[in-house]
Each structure stands twice: as structure tokens, then as C-alpha cells.
Amino acid sequence: xxxxxxxxxxPVDAAALSVGAEAVAEAVIREAxxxxxxxxxxxxxxxxxxxxxxxxxxxxxxxxxxxxxxAAKDVASLFEAGFAAGGAHGLRLGKTDELTWMKRQxxxxxxxxxxxxxxxxxxxxxxxxxxxxxxxxxxxxxxxVQTIKASGLRGRGGAGFPTGIKWQTVLDAKAEQKYIVCNAxxxxxxxxxDRMLFEGDPYLTIEGMAIAAVAVxxxxxxxxxxxxxxxxxxxLQRAILKAEAAGLIGASVMGTEHAFHLQVRLGAGAYICxxxxxxxxxxxGKRAIVRAKPPLPALQGLFGKPTIVNNVLSFAAVPWIxxxxxxxxxxxxxxxxxxxxxxxxxxxxxxxxxIELAFGISLREIIEEMGGGTLSGRPIRAVQVGGPxxxxxxxxxxxxxxxxxALAAMRAMLGHGGxxxxxxxxxxxxxxxxxxxxxxxxxxxxxxxxxxxxxxxVEVMDRIIAGTERPKNIAVLRDLAKLMTDASLxxxxxxxxxxxxxxxxxxxxxxxxxxxxxxxx
Amino acid sequence: MAGYxxxxxDSARTIIAGLAHLEGATLPMLHALQDEFxxxxxxxxxxxxxxxxxxxxxxxxxxxxxHDFKTAPQPARLVKLCRAxxxxxxxxxxxxxxxxxxxxIVVDGGPSGDALVETVYCLGxxxxxxxxxxxxxxxxxxxxxxxxxxxxxxxx
Numbered sequence: 001x002x003x004x005x006x007x008x009x010x011p012v013d014a015a016a017l018s019v020g021a022e023a024v025a026e027a028v029i030r031e032a033x034x035x036x037x038x039x040x041x042x043x044x045x046x047x048x049x050x051x052x053x054x055x056x057x058x059x060x061x062x063x064x065x066x067x068x069x070x071a072a073k074d075v076a077s078l079f080e081a082g083f084a085a086g087g088a089h090g091l092r093l094g095k096t097d098e099l100t101w102m103k104r105q106x107x108x109x110x111x112x113x114x115x116x117x118x119x120x121x122x123x124x125x126x127x128x129x130x131x132x133x134x135x136x137x138x139x140x141x142x143x144x145v146q147t148i149k150a151s152g153l154r155g156r157g158g159a160g161f162p163t164g165i166k167w168q169t170v171l172d173a174k175a176e177q178k179y180i181v182c183n184a185x186x187x188x189x190x191x192x193x194d195r196m197l198f199e200g201d202p203y204l205t206i207e208g209m210a211i212a213a214v215a216v217x218x219x220x221x222x223x224x225x226x227x228x229x230x231x232x233x234x235x236l237q238r239a240i241l242k243a244e245a246a247g248l249i250g251a252s253v254m255g256t257e258h259a260f261h262l263q264v265r266l267g268a269g270a271y272i273c274x275x276x277x278x279x280x281x282x283x284x285g286k287r288a289i290v291r292a293k294p295p296l297p298a299l300q301g302l303f304g305k306p307t308i309v310n311n312v313l314s315f316a317a318v319p320w321i322x323x324x325x326x327x328x329x330x331x332x333x334x335x336x337x338x339x340x341x342x343x344x345x346x347x348x349x350x351x352x353x354x355i356e357l358a359f360g361i362s363l364r365e366i367i368e369e370m371g372g373g374t375l376s377g378r379p380i381r382a383v384q385v386g387g388p389x390x391x392x393x394x395x396x397x398x399x400x401x402x403x404x405x406a407l408a409a410m411r412a413m414l415g416h417g418g419x420x421x422x423x424x425x426x427x428x429x430x431x432x433x434x435x436x437x438x439x440x441x442x443x444x445x446x447x448x449x450x451x452x453x454x455x456x457x458v459e460v461m462d463r464i465i466a467g468t469e470r471p472k473n474i475a476v477l478r479d480l481a482k483l484m485t486d487a488s489l490x491x492x493x494x495x496x497x498x499x500x501x502x503x504x505x506x507x508x509x510x511x512x513x514x515x516x517x518x519x520x521x
Numbered sequence: 522m523a524g525y526x527x528x529x530x531d532s533a534r535t536i537i538a539g540l541a542h543l544e545g546a547t548l549p550m551l552h553a554l555q556d557e558f559x560x561x562x563x564x565x566x567x568x569x570x571x572x573x574x575x576x577x578x579x580x581x582x583x584x585x586x587x588h589d590f591k592t593a594p595q596p597a598r599l600v601k602l603c604r605a606x607x608x609x610x611x612x613x614x615x616x617x618x619x620x621x622x623x624x625x626i627v628v629d630g631g632p633s634g635d636a637l638v639e640t641v642y643c644l645g646x647x648x649x650x651x652x653x654x655x656x657x658x659x660x661x662x663x664x665x666x667x668x669x670x671x672x673x674x675x676x677x
Contacts, residue, residue, distance in 0.1 A: 014645065014646065014659045015645075015646050015648065015649055015659070015661065017658070017659060018646050018649055018652065018659040018660050018661035018662075019649055019661045019662065050648040050649055051648065051649075053649070186645065187642065187643055188643065189605030189606040189607045189608075189642065189643045189647060190605075190606060190607045190643075190647045191643075191645070191647070192645035192646065192647055192648075194645075195645040220544075227552075227589055228601070228641060228643065228644050228645065228654065229645060230654075230657045231659065263543075265545075265548065265549065266548065266549075266552055267548075267587075267589075268548060268551070268552070268587030268588065268589035268590055269587055269588035269589035269641070270586065270587050270588060271642060282548065283545050283548075284544075284545040285545040285546060285547030285548060285573070285575075285583060286547070286579065286582070286583060287582045287583055287586040288586060288587075303544065303545075344647065344648075345648065346607040346647025346648040346650070347606070347607040347610035347611065347647060347648075347650070348610040348611055349648070352647070352648025352649070353648050375611070384606055388605065388606060388642075418607075418647070420606050420607045420610055420647065421610060422610045423610070426610065431606070431609075434606075434609070438605075438642065442642070
């Protein structure tokens with residue numbers, strides 16, 4: 001009589017791999033073989049407790065027990081301590097689901113990430129996968145769109161536009177060909193939710209896109225993925241092939257008359273491709289130059305056809321909404337921010353990672369209670385929310401709630417939900433200079449305020465840092481920021497002043513220091 | 522040029538032909554050529570232009586717009602060091618300075634031996650920075666010594 005193999009979970013998430021998960025997986029296989037133990041290694045996604053990676057879990061009758069952070073050299077001692085049965089060890093953290101970090105969350109989009117085998121369709125289905133698509137296939141396109149509208153879902157890419165209204169526009173457009181495009185060019189520093197979702201639960205976004213396709217009558221779709229994510233690229237490609245082979249997408253979506261052909265397209269290292277019209281130009285094979293709007297992509301998008309362009313997290317929210325109903329989703333959140341937000345906590349923080357919560361938790365709770373303050377142990381000085389185009393906030397401003405409107409009211413933005421923590425060694429004048437330098441490097445060049453303004457901004461910041469006519473140059477800086485905000489064609493030039501002005505307004509002392517040597521660039 | 526065959530017009534033409542049926546095939550072609558040869562030779566421009574009925578300027582324009590595409594053979598090892606805000610808050614600029622001062626490796630300064638270290642803005646490893654992508658493998662909590670070691674290793 002042979003016992004069922006013990007299931008051991010070692011993440012294949014890129015962040016876990018970046019700190020040694022592959023060597024841990026190999027060590028687990030080796031040590032189990034040496035002891036004659038029958039084990040099944042599941043390469044799962046990350047639970048999002050990134051400071052504990054590689055986080056190894058063992059399935060026991062009481063539930064999954066977590067150990068971490070595990071180094072390959074710890075594996076022999078773990079087996080000696082009987083970890084295959086959940087035994088005591090210095091790295092034992094307890095039941096994964098009962099860890100404070102996990103219990104505090106409200107995971108809807110990330111409910112399966114870290115739990116399932118990412119590429120197993122059977123595992124996905126066993127955990128509720130494809131129930132949303134099945135439901136959608138029993139509804140009319142209009143009923144699906146009304147459900148999305150009623151859920152209150154807003155685009156999770158940053159702008160926060162109501163998803164249902166975008167879908168309605170595409171549904172109502174008349175065309176022989178419509179497209180579904182997933183914006184997976186998650187280029188903002190401090191964001192990694194898309195990557196974790198693709199690596200930990202790739203079928204979810206595929207399912208969300210298929211629902212969109214069924215809703216509006218689109219037969220082709222593209223996931224535009226940034227090239228900086230090679231691990232996610234491999235997982236997505238395999239997932240799409242498996243989903244096609246299983247008849248879930250392709251010529252017939254789950255055996256119905258709907259066709260939905262999906263491909264992943266790789267970007268080539270251009271931040272601007274996160275802007276939806278640049279992304280469409282890039283998908284068409286061109287330089288990723290921003291388009292003027294109107295026409296809206298919903299009416300004239302990819303190859304001039306009606307196109308839904310949504311962020312990964314927007315599509316990924318859709319299957320849950322279809323499965324559980326619009327009201328169940330809308331019951332989460334606050335004000336006009338409904339549902340949940342995957343918050344990504346990074347930078348100089350003790351416990352960084354992914355937290356999915358209903359809108360409304362304060363930044364302070366996230367950074368201090370969940371994040372445990374800075375990694376360096378020094379005081380928090382600045383926190384940037386919403387990526388490189390988001391504002392820097394001070395330690396005194398952290399009681400703001402994570403909500404589109406609450407952040408906008410303090411001239412900040414939620415963006416894609418990324419939070420980057422800085423300690424008191426940060427020089428905010430240098431951060432302001434960096435914002436311009438980044439814009440100058442990544443601008444598509446179409447509009448003058450962004451193309452020229454960013455370069456002039458670097459020069460003005462250099463003069464301020466060097467101590468040259470500071471009051472005059474700060475006046476020029478404010479003028480330049482206003483011009484870029486008012487006159488840029490897209491958010492790249494229009495929002496670059498946000499980190500700059502927040503740095504100047506909240507940290508004026510850094511703009512009035514004894515002159516420092518210029519950056520070596 | 523470890524691992525990559527020399528540029529070959531015929532195999533380039535075959536790669537291009539194999540992708541010409543795709544909608545918006547330019548980027549997939551450029552990626553496929555770079556995957557095969559390690560860079561996109563300027564000789565590819567007319568081949569792609571012809572296959573897709575584009576002008577040479579349009580193809581050249583696409584190649585030059587994107588940071589990823591290289592138009593000359595590259596060193597054996599490519600290190601992309603993240604210098605975006607999250608990695609800045611964890612000292613990536615100190616790594617850049619130490620690479621230059623202690624190891625003679627200038628980031629974005631061309632090949633150092635058989636390795637090239639260049640800047641990238643965000644690798645999605647923002648809670649475990651500073652981060653680098655070394656020949657496609659992500660490394661967290663890096664320091665200058667580790668990157669310098671990897672560059673040495675690339676000289677095999």
C-alpha cells in the first residue's frame with residue numbers, strides 16, 4: 001500500500017525565483033528522494049508575502065502550513081524536523097490562511113493566486129474558474145454589460161474610467177470586426193500585481209477577456225505584455241495554448257458559436273505603451289506615438305476597429321462579478337470606488353508584497369501595520385503612490401484612504417495601486433529631477449510640452465540643485481509644470497508635474513539646501 | 522557572441538515569412554530576429570518592409586523607437602539593472618556608483634568585457650529590490666559585487 005504523495009508548494013513566481021525558489025525546489029526534490037518520501041511538488045504563484053519568499057507550504061490534514069523564507073541550505077533540516085507532516089522548525093510560520101497578512105485581506109481577484117497550480121485547468125475549475133464565463137454565455141451581450149455597469153467596476157489601470165460604459169460603447173458600435181485588448185504594460189515602479197496574477201493564475205485574465213469578447217461580439221484579442229516580464233510571458237503563452245486545446249477559447253468558446261482568438265504580444269521596452277493609444281500603435285507594428293482622442297479607441301481602436309482596451313486587473317475582476325453578481329462586488333468599497341483593489345507595497349519597507357482589500361483602508365494602516373515600517377529601520381520620509389507619475393506624500397499625510405477621489409482631493413493619485421516607501425535618506429529634489437529625466441527618456445515625442453518640457457525640467461532642476469538663482473528657477477519650475485499639466489496630449493507629460501510639484505510643495509527644504517555636485521549623467 | 526549564430530539573410534527571410542500572416546507583425550518579427558541572432562541587423566529592414574508592404578522608414582522607425590532592439594551584435598551577457606523609484610529607495614544608485622568605482626563597469630556605458638549592463642525602469646520586483654534581470658532571469662536584493670561577478674561569469 002503506497003500512501004498518496006505529500007503535496008509541497010514552492011512558488012514559481014518571478015519574485016520568489018529572484019531570491020532562490022528554484023534552488024529550493026531542487027533541494028526539496030533531492031531531499032525527498034534521499035529519504036524515500038513520495039512528494040508532489042506544485043509550483044504555485046506567490047501568496048504575496050514577498051519578504052517571506054521563498055515561502056514553502058506543505059499540505060497537511062489541518063491545512064497548508066507555511067515555512068519561510070526558505071533557503072536551499074535549510075531544506076535538509078526542514079525534512080529532519082518533519083516538515084513534510086507540518087513539523088516544528090525555526091522557519092515554521094503556521095497555517096498560511098491564518099497568518100495576519102492573509103487574514104486581513106479580501107481577496108476576490110487574487111483568491112486563487114498561490115493556492116492553485118497556475119497552469120492546471122482542472123485546478124482552476126475546481127476553485128471556481130470559468131463559472132463567470134459559463135454565466136456570461138447564458139446572457140445577452142447587453143445583460144453582461146449591464147452587470148459590469150451595476151458592479152461599479154472602474155478601470156484599474158489608473159484613470160478609473162467606468163468599465164461598463166466603455167464596454168457599452170463597443171457593444172453599440174457596428175463593425176465587422178471588434179477587438180479586445182488587454183493592457184499588460186505594467187510599467188509603473190512599485191507595481192507588480194499584473195505580473196503576479198499572470199504567473200499565479202493566468203486563466204483568470206483570459207476568462208475575463210473572453211467574457212468581454214462574448215459581451216460585445218469581438219472575435220480577436222491581444223494581451224500586450226511588457227518585455228520586462230519574461231516569466232509571465234512564458235506562463236501566458238502556455239496558458240493560452242492549453243485553454244485553446246481545451247476548447248475554452250479559440251474557434252468556439254466553450255462549445256458555443258462565439259469565437260475568440262487570443263494572442264500575447266510582447267512590447268519592447270517602452271513605458272509609453274502603457275498609454276492605451278500608444279499601445280494600439282505598437283500592436284499595429286508602429287512607433288508607439290500617442291494618438292489624439294477623439295476618436296475613442298472604443299469606436300476606432302486597433303486597426304481602426306471598435307476595441308475594448310482594459311487593464312489586466314479590470315479584466316481579472318470580471319469573472320468574479322459574473323459569477324457572484326454585480327451587487328456582491330459593489331458591496332465592497334467606499335464612495336464611487338467599488339470592489340477591491342490589489343495594493344502593491346514596495347520600496348524601503350520591511351514587509352512588502354501584495355494585499356487585496358476593499359477600497360478605503362488608509363495608507364498608514366498598509367505601510368505601518370501590514371508593512372511594518374521601513375526595511376532600513378529609519379523613519380519614513382516620503383511615500384510615492386501611483387507610480388512614477390504619482391505624488392510623493394509626507395509621513396503626516398498617510399491617513400488618507402486608498403480611494404480614487406480621496407487621493408485626488410490631495411493632488412495625488414491612486415494609479416495602479418502601487419506604494420513605494422522612502423526613508424529619511426531620500427533627497428526629494430533628486431526625485432523631482434528623476435521624474436523629469438524619466439519623462440524625457442520615455443516620452444513618445446509627439447507633443448512639445450512633454451518632449452521639450454521634460455528636458456527643460458531636468459535643466460531647471462539641475463540649476464536648483466546647484467543653487468543657481470533658486471527663487472527664479474523655482475518660479476520657472478512652477479510655470480513649466482503648469483504648462484505640461486495643461487497642454488500635454490496624454491498622461492505622461494500631463495502627470496509628470498505631479499511627483500515634481502508634490503516634492504516641491506511637501507519637501508521645500510530639499511530644494512533649498514547647500515549646493516550639491518551635479519548628478520553624474 | 523556566445524550562443525548566437527551569425528546574421529544570415531536566408532534564415533532571416535524565413536523567420537520573417539513565417540510571421541507575415543500576423544496582424545501588426547512588425548514587433549513579432551523584430552523580436553524573433555533578435556531572439557535568433559541576438560540583434561536585428563540593418564539588413565532586416567528591407568526584408569520586413571517588403572514582407573509587410575511598409576516603407577523602410579516605417580520599419581527603421583519602429584526599430585529605433587523601442588529600447589529593446591539592438592542593431593549590432595551584443596556582448597554575451599545582458600544585465601538589466603532596475604533604477605526606478607522602488608529600487609532607488611533601496612539603494613540602486615549606490616549599486617551603480619559602486620559598479621563604476623570598484624568594478625570598472627559603467628551602467629549604460631557600453632560593454633564591460635563580455636557583458637552589457639543597462640538601465641531598465643521596473644522589473645516588477647519592487648518589494649525585493651534592488652533588482653536585475655540577467656539574461657532573462659530575475660535577481661532580487663542585488664549588490665554591486667554580485668552583478669560584477671555575473672558579468673565576469675559571462676566571459677565564458
